[in-house]
Amino acid sequence: MIQLSQISKTFNKGRSNQVNAVNGINLNISAGEFVVIVGSNGSGKSTLLNLIAGSIYADTGSINIDDNDVTKLPDYKRSKWIARVFQNPLSGTAPDLSIIDNFRLAAIRTKPKGLSIGIDEKFKQKVREQIAALNMGLETKLDQPMGTLSGGQRQALTLLMSVTDTCKILLLDEPTAALDPRSADMVMRTADNLIKQFGLTAILITHNLKDAYNYGTRLIQMSEGAVIHNLNTDEKLQITQNVLFEWFS
Numbered sequence: 001m002i003q004l005s006q007i008s009k010t011f012n013k014g015r016s017n018q019v020n021a022v023n024g025i026n027l028n029i030s031a032g033e034f035v036v037i038v039g040s041n042g043s044g045k046s047t048l049l050n051l052i053a054g055s056i057y058a059d060t061g062s063i064n065i066d067d068n069d070v071t072k073l074p075d076y077k078r079s080k081w082i083a084r085v086f087q088n089p090l091s092g093t094a095p096d097l098s099i100i101d102n103f104r105l106a107a108i109r110t111k112p113k114g115l116s117i118g119i120d121e122k123f124k125q126k127v128r129e130q131i132a133a134l135n136m137g138l139e140t141k142l143d144q145p146m147g148t149l150s151g152g153q154r155q156a157l158t159l160l161m162s163v164t165d166t167c168k169i170l171l172l173d174e175p176t177a178a179l180d181p182r183s184a185d186m187v188m189r190t191a192d193n194l195i196k197q198f199g200l201t202a203i204l205i206t207h208n209l210k211d212a213y214n215y216g217t218r219l220i221q222m223s224e225g226a227v228i229h230n231l232n233t234d235e236k237l238q239i240t241q242n243v244l245f246e247w248f249s
């Protein structure tokens, strides 16, 4: 589903503050894999996600998504396949608009230009059912402004909204870092359920040891812009939490 071949990215090339953020990464991620990436601050995790999403371009190498060479494709053209959820629950939604209006905007995002999506009863019912599955009681509050919800509630709804009909890849950049532990758990469970339910290919960046241990089908550690560990499910099952703890320290 995602193939990275010799991908490198250097910031501030030739200047005193030059940073080799990503150094010749080769990575093959199959459809349906849930990859968890860990690594210390500045190891290149977010840069890698930005390169996959197309918000920045690689200096060298190529990126294929679903057998399409997207190396030079801008992010808005990749967005039909790729959904992203960021750390800040305030990003990704319009705080002054109601829950249902936010879902409508999200639905329009991937539709061909000119196609309008009205908030008819059928659309409302579909959204109501999706939200009810979260078990947060928000299905009765579709007209409430998004900005009045808690960070965890917003992040869970952002996840739901991001998974549109055409979405195949979900990129999660520390989606729970700003949340209290209970909300963080709920958001991670929601993400995991959506990934399984829709058969998504997903990449999660996390600094949370428990989440790195409990979630995902592949575990990657990055350091200085390179992949230094890449464990499949079986290999991951063989490492203990203590070993993982050492990766984090």
Ligand SMILES: Nc1ncnc2c1ncn2[C@@H]1O[C@H](COP(=O)(O)OP(=O)(O)OP(=O)(O)O)[C@@H](O)[C@H]1O
Pocket: 011, 012, 019, 020, 021, 039, 040, 041, 042, 043, 044, 045, 046, 047, 048
């Ligand atoms: N736009 C940019 N301009 C200059 N340097 C950048 C830019 N983006 C990232 N960097 C640098 O590239 C390196 C990798 O950053 P990146 O954000 O990918 O790391 P990270 O592993 O996601 O870190 P963290 O865990 O702290 O979020 C860092 O040294 C960072 O300062």
